[in-house]
Amino acid sequence: MSDQLTKSGVRTGLYIGGEERFTDEVLTVADPAKPGVVVGEAAAASPADVADAVAAAKAAFPAWSALSATARAAQMTAAIEGIAEARDDDAAILAQENGKVRMEAWVDSLVLQIRWGLALSLAEEVDAAKVLEPITGAIPTRTTVAHQALGVVTIIVPFNWPIAILGASLPHALLAGNAVIVKPPPTTPLATTRVIQRIAEKLPAGVLNVITGLDENMGGLIQNPDVAKVCFTGSVNGGKRIMEMASKSLTRVTLELGGNDAAVFLEDAILDDAHLDRLYAAIYDTTGQICMNAKRVFVHRSRMDEVVAGLTARLEQAKLGYGLDEGTTMGPLHQSAQKAFVDEIIQEAKDAGADVREFGELPAGDLAGGNFVRPAIVVNPDLNLRVVTQEQFGPVIPIIPFDTEEEAVRLANDTWGGLCGSVWTANPETANRVGSQLVCGYVWVNDHGATRLDLRAPFGGMKQSGFGREQGIEGVRAFQDTRSISHLDPEVLASMHH
Structure with a gap:
C-alpha cells in the first residue's frame, strides 16, 4: 500500500482486482470537530471503476467458491495476520474523520479481528449437508440439501463503526465462498479503506475489492446484474433506497437499519x-x-x-x-x-x-x-x-x-x-x-x-429495523443459497409399483 500523504493528510485509493487505483476526482474528508480542517482524501470512483470492480469480483468468484470452506478459512487466517500492527495509526485517522474518541476508534479495528476469528471457527460447519433418505412405498429419492455461494456480494457500511461493522458480514461472505466489494462510507472512508486493503492484498486478486466514491456513482454496486446480494448497514431511509434500487435487478438484500x-x-x-x-x-x-x-x-x-x-x-x-x-x-x-x-x-x-x-x-x-x-x-x-x-x-x-x-x-x-x-x-x-x-x-x-453483543449469535432487526441476520452460522447462510440434489433409488421406486 502506498500510504501517500498529500498536503491534506491521508490519501487512499480504490482497490480493484488486486491493484490500487487512484482517481482524478477525490472525496475530501472533513474533521467534524474542527471546522475547515481536512483529514485527507479518498479516491472517488466513476461508474466505470465500479463496473471494473464487479467484473474483477466476478472473475475471481469461480476459483474462490470452488475451494472448500476450510481451504478458504486457511487463506483468510493468513490475510488477517498483522492487522493490529497499524492499529494505532488507523485509530488516529478514524478518530479524526469520524469524531469519536481514540479508544473507541482503536476498538473498531479490534472488533473486526475478533469477528473474523469467530467466523473462521465455523469453517467446518459451512460445507455441512443434510441427506433425506428414500421412504419405501412413498418417496423414491435420496436428496442432499446443501449450500452454494451466491457470487458477487456488495457490503456497504456506515460512518459510526465502519471497520467493526464489516466484521459482522465480510468474513462470513468470504467464508461462504463469495467475492466481495466493500463500500466504505463517503464521509469516513480513510481508515476503513486502509484496513480492508491490507487484508485484500493477501487474498487472491479480485476476491476482495474496495470502492469509495459519491453515492450517485455507486448504483452499479447494487443494480449491476452480476451483483447477487447487497448487505447494507445504515439508516431506515437509506435501507428503503437500497431495497428500491435492488428491486430493479432482483438483487437480494440484508438490511441492518436504525433502532429505537x-x-x-x-x-x-x-x-x-x-x-x-x-x-x-x-x-x-x-x-x-x-x-x-x-x-x-x-x-x-x-x-x-x-x-x-x-x-x-x-x-x-x-x-x-x-x-x-x-x-x-x-x-x-x-x-x-x-x-x-x-x-x-x-x-x-x-x-x-x-x-x-x-x-x-x-x-x-x-x-x-x-x-x-x-x-x-x-x-x-x-x-x-x-x-x-x-x-x-x-x-x-x-x-x-x-x-x-x-x-x-x-x-x-x-x-x-x-x-x-x-x-x-x-x-x-x-x-x-x-x-x-x-x-x-x-x-x-x-x-x-x-x-x-455476543459476537457468536445471529444479529438483526424486526419491523423497520431491517431483516436478515449477521454473525454465526446464520450469518454465513445469509450469503448462500440452499440447493437440493435428488437421486432416484430404483429399488424403492420398484417397490412402489408392486
Missing part, C-alpha cells in the same frame, strides 16, 4: 454503580450514534429518581472535546445535519415544557463551531415528542415512568423499530418473560449496547 431501542427497568432492577455505568455507556457511547444504543428508557415509577440521579452523576463528569485529546469522553456528532436535528428535538422538548437537563460545556477555540451537542436527559416527556418517537442518534435520551409490567411491554413495542431491547431485573424468570415479549431481534438482560 427500549431499556426496561422493572421494579426490582439492580441499580448499583456497575449497572448504571452499563446504562450510561449504552446511551452515550459514540455520542449516541449507534443503532443498537438505548434510545428510550422506561423505568418503574418507584425507581425513577434513582435512574435519573445515576445518569446525572455520570453526565456531570462528561468532557466534550477532540477525540484524540487526553481526557475527552465525548466527541462531536459526525455530521452537521445530525447536530441540527438533535438540537431541534431537544429544543422541541423544551418548548413543550418537558424537563430537559443538559450537561457538560461546549468546547471553544479551534473546536468552536464543531458538531458538538451537550448531552441531555429528558425526564417524563410527552410520548408524542420526537425525542421519544424518532431515533435521536445523538446524546439525548427520554426517561419514561411506567406502573405495570404490561404497560412497560406495550410502550416498549409501540414503535417503528425492532432492533434490540433490554430488561433490567434481579429475577431471571421475569427477564425471560418480559424479554420474550419485546418485538426485536436481540435482547440483553441487565445490560445493553454494542460492546456487550
